[in-house]
Amino acid sequence: MSRTGSDRQLDVVEICAGAGGQSLGLERAGFAHRLAVELDPNAAETLRQNLANGDQVVKVGDVASAEVWRPEDFEGVDLLAGGVPCPPFSIAGxxxxxxxxxxxxxxxxxxCGRVKPKALMLENVRGLSGNRFSAYRQHVLDRLHExxxxAEWSLLHASSFGVSQQRPxxxxxxxxxxxxPYFSWPERHAEEPPTVGELLKDLMSANGWERELVEKWAVTANGVAPTIVGGSKRHGGADLGPTRAKRAWSLLGVDAMGVADMAPGPGWEPAGDAPGPRLTNAMVARIQGWxxxxxxxxxxxGRKTSVYRQIGNAFPPPVAKDLxxxxxxxxxxxxxPKQLIESTSTVHDPVYRILRSANRSLTPLQIEEKLLREGIEMKVAEIERHINHLGRDFKVEMEQRSNGAWAYKLERFxxxxxxxxxxxxxxxxxxQSRIS
Known part of the structure; x- marks a missing residue:
């Protein structure tokens, strides 16, 4: 491939690479891996077997360990990307x-301050977009500006990019x-993704389940899938998620209580209260975008449960490609190029910004007055809720004034x-043995 012009290949360092959903999408978008780091040995072996030059570019271990890789060796890479662990932000945790x-x-x-890539892409769960983490997000934007x-955040749904799954x-x-100035978020696809039934009919019939029964099942499976949850080594085996997700799967005619070894055979019928067949890993991978x-x-x-977790925790390849x-x-x-809005004008948490710039203790009433001068109306009770959230990710010093009011000073992240x-x-x- 030419190394000049619009067709040239760009390079990427990927951290927490998992089983390669993001890796594959970035490859299809014209990026070649200089490095892919993954903690789980089975997922790392998946990467080795699939990535170009996998034996040379895949490293196994704690991505934050100097024994695994030296970030400065990759200074100036085109893209630093990763799907860092989700549990710290998940509403399920x-x-x-x-x-x-x-x-x-x-x-x-x-x-970023060590590798100095031209671009950074990190993805995580929707929980990070909530009020609980507004100050965390603000700190991230401020540090990247420094x-x-x-930087910009956006909540994307996989179903907007041709994937038969909600997956925000x-x-x-x-x-x-x-x-x-040349960056814009990808536009959603004009066509709706196929339903679960349309997507999986050939796989459901692969082991001899009669065509008329498969067609009948496909009529029930007439929507996109709920978010696939890969789970972790800490929590059980392979199933399709928590109770709410299982109910959604049931409406699609899928038994979400486990993952099948193979597709239904001739004459298969659901047993007991099962709403329909279980999915195989091949079916789950297809729903995830492979x-x-x-x-x-x-x-x-790897074995079935490990493979399911690799698939379920992945970033859908079509979304990664579009990004x-x-x-x-x-x-x-x-x-x-578009005209840029100054990045520091994006305010996710105004209380954090006030305390960060104050360098002294402030009472909620003082914060309220400062916000009003900036045209932001926020009552003391809401300010106190922000401070409570701040105290979960930052060191916040408290002191009681002579009038009995509490004042707060923002310390370290x-x-x-x-x-x-x-x-x-x-x-x-x-x-470590239980982290995935």
Whole structure:
């Protein structure tokens, strides 16, 4: 491939690469891996078997460990990308954020200061977009600005990009200022994705289940799938998610209580209260976006439960491809540049911004007055809720004034950003065998 012009291949370093949904999409968008780091040995073997030069570019282990890779060796790479662990932000969990040993989001942001990529792409669960993490998001934008990047967040749904699944993902894109004017978020596809029934009919009939029964099932499976939940080593085997998800699957005629070894055979009928057949890993992979001539052919390494987790925790390849394509256009400066809005004007948490700039203790009433001067109306009770959220990710000093009012001063961000003495390192070492 030519190394000049609009067809040239760009390079990517991918952290927390998983089983390669993002990897495959970025490859299809014209990126070649210089490095892919993954903690889980089975997922890493999947990457080795599928990525070009997989034996050379895949590293296994804790992505934050100097023994696994040296970020400075990849300085100036075109794209730094990753799907850092979701549990710290998931509404299905405790939302511990900065205090979760699996939280690598803040670390990945600081990594920009070491690797100095032209662009950064990080994806995570929708929970990160909630009020609980408004200050966390604000800190991320501010730090990226200090590193010389212009960053944007967006909530994207996989079903908007041809994937037969809802799967909302919260995506952060940051580019150096010279490339940022050329970036626009990908547009949703004009055509609706196929229903689960349409997508899986051939796989459902592959083991001899009669055509008329498959067609009848497909009529029931007449919508896109709920979000596939891969789960973790901490929680059980392979099934299709929590109770709410299982109910949604049931309405589509799918038994979500487990994953099948094979498709239904001749004369198959559901037993007991089962609403229909269980899905195989091949079916789950297709729902996740490994489908069609562009994305099929990926082979997963490991036993059934491990493979299911790899698939279920992945970023859908078609979404990754569309994001990679618009990042590629920006890096090649293709198209008409747009006028940029100053990145620091984006305010996710005004209370955080006030306290961060104050360098002294402020009462909620003082914060309210400062916000009013900026044209932001926020009552004391809401300010106190923001401060409560702040205290879960930042060190917040409290002092009581002579009039009895409490005043607050914002201190350090408590997330792991590479500190050798951070509690994360001890917790991670203790829990590593159970982290996925």
């Amino acid at each position: 405790k939302q511990l954020g900065a205090h979760d040993e699996r939280d690598l989001f803040a670390w990945a942001v600081e990594l 590193h010389g990047y212009i 993902r919260f995506v952060l894109i940051a580019l150096r200022e010279e490339y940022a 489908t069609g001539p562009e994305f099929s052919g990926w082979r997963f390494h 990679g394509a618009v990042i590629r256009k920006a890096l090649l400066k293709t198209g008409q 408590e997330a792991f950003i590479g500190q050798l003495d951070h509690d994360r390192n001890k917790k991670f070492a203790q829990q």
